[in-house]
Ligand SMILES: Nc1ncnc2c1ncn2[C@@H]1O[C@H](COP(=O)(O)OP(=O)(O)OP(=O)(O)O)[C@@H](O)[C@H]1O
């Protein structure tokens with residue numbers, strides 16, 4: 029589980045200092061889902077970076093299962109990202125020159141998985157997101173929704189503990205958005221992932237059982253017990 | 269993954285890779301071209317020197333020059349009988365002079381041969397024959413005019429210049445040519461060693477005093493001499509037994525005679541003008557030179573290095589150009605190519621900031637990302653090297669195929685140096701002009717240098733790009749730049 033205490037993040041550029049996060053306290057239980065929303069520039073992405081170990085807070089601690097990501101060595105942090113954190117981006121962030129299968133394989137590279145096994149697992153992950161027929165395609169040959177599915181396969185192929193998503197449907201149309209949301213929630217259920225997602229989309233936020241709103245670097249939590257989720261709406265998703 | 273990723277990047281970003289590779293290729297090609305042209309220049313210079321010396325001649329020994337007592341001392345004086353006005357009979361006169369007017373005793377040849385470090389020594393006598401054919405009633409041949417005529421033709425072969433002197437009803441031709449007396453017992457060294465016998469034969473070792481002649485190709489052509497033809501010098505009849513074609517485009521001697529015959533003609537019994545010396549070790553030439561000069565006084569020893577300093581003309585200009593301008597130009601272009609490759613690689617890396625940030629976010633250690641970048645630019649470098657070697661070879665072969673002609677002027681300040689009687693009688697310094705075709709040989713060292721440069725270029729570019737990549741943070745994966 030995550031325990032964030034007094035997380036502050038300051039960005040300094042020349043003389044100017046921006047406080048992207050100001051004393052954020054947050055706890056996320058294993059297998060929980062947290063949706064983060066808020067105005068642009070509020071600090072959503074910054075918080076996600078702290079949680080994912082992509083950056084370190086200026087002050088405060090980010091503990092994952094008792095390990096403080098703020099203070100462990102760079103090598104350990106890199107290793108932790110490789111093993112435990114799966115990330116999905118708004119812009120998909122696929123390597124443009126690699127095929128779908130190779131893109132998924134990149135997640136297994138730092139874990140030292142043998143090439144043959146790597147290929148097999150990547151193919152399996154792509155099949156589980158409905159792209160079994162597209163293994164050899166490069167990103168430009170895929171639609172936005174398909175690209176995001178490749179990214180999801182890449183995030184999940186290593187069987188991470190945590191799945192982070194920064195506006196995963198931001199670049200997609202509504203229909204595709206529902207597909208992707210359904211897929212993500214299905215996978216979340218299936219694997220008992222800790223799932224943290226940043227979104228601008230209020231219709232997604234409305235369905236979240238637990239909602240964090242970040243404004244000017246400060247966090248407000250809202251519980252929405254009655255929220256209906258995508259997984260219940262889109263049952264056709266094949267388990268991975 | 270390293271290999272696949274590398275392959276994908278290079279094959280799907282061909283243009284970017286090609287731009288970097290081409291930049292490096294250009295620099296490397298230039299280095300190869302300049303290097304091989306320089307080598308060609310050196311070869312050409314060697315050839316020039318060889319054509320004067322003959323292969324295997326390391327130095328020549330000539331009489332030390334004494335200051336000429338008077339400018340006119342060596343000028344020819346012709347004695348014609350000024351006949352009566354009605355007499356129009358043709359007269360002919362040959363004036364034979366030793367080249368440079370100064371000779372050494374032939375006993376010195378053995379003395380030189382006995383010096384330490386000398387492998388062999390051969391004496392030769394260079395003569396200059398000035399032939400005047402005339403029919404006239406009264407008149408004078410102006411000696412100064414005939415003196416100038418000797419410098420007319422390239423290399424002193426005088427066929428081209430036949431000033432007609434007409435004075436007081438006189439009409440006659442002045443024609444001069446060079447004669448080389450060769451030691452028939454050792455023809456590996458000496459004036460004839462720079463030529464190939466292309467018709468007939470050369471002297472046998474027994475023909476030490478035979479009235480036979482080998483004639484230079486162009487002189488033979490001019491006078492329509494063939495094997496079996498005869499001609500006279502100062503009343504002595506010689507039979508042509510062979511035609512000699514010089515190794516280089518220009519000949520320095522027109523007629524070769526056995527040494528004794530030449531000595532008789534030149535009134536130089538037991539004299540030689542030049543001693544050709546071969547050293548036992550070509551690296552010890554300077555030492556040998558010093559030894560000879562110390563032990564045998566009154567001589568001038570000229571090595572090919574000394575001679576090389578006197579080379580002028582377009583060969584020397586081009587050679588200077590290749591070694592100075594060419595060298596700096598190729599260094600500048602290469603440096604520019606390295607810089608461009610480094611900047612392009614670095615900017616290509618910056619454009620992939622999100623890509624590398626993502627890989628780091630996925631848990632790729634920094635060094636793995638850096639290795640990828642360095643690998644890519646190494647391949648670019650090697651590609652550039654391969655292209656550059658191809659381009660450079662093409663350029664070098666083109667130069668060789670065109671074989672531009674360069675002229676070389678040898679200001680021979682030593683009398684009778686190299687058996688090349690370039691000047692006329694008298695002590696005017698002679699100039700030998702010859703044409704040399706330039707080639708651009710590419711050596712293995714040059715290729716190795718090119719490969720080294722390609723690797724260096726790839727490494728420099730890779731270091732730059734790799735450094736950039738290593739500084740990227742996983743959070744860059746979220747940057748909005750694409
Ligand atoms: N690398 C950085 N350097 C300087 N300032 C930064 C950096 N990253 C973020 N910021 C600043 O921190 C603040 C929070 O940024 P953040 O990206 O977390 O906002 P966000 O809530 O994700 O906004 P959006 O909805 O537009 O993505 C902003 O003011 C932003 O300008």
Ligand SMILES: [Mg+2]
Pocket residue numbers: 072073074194
């Ligand atoms: Mg954001």
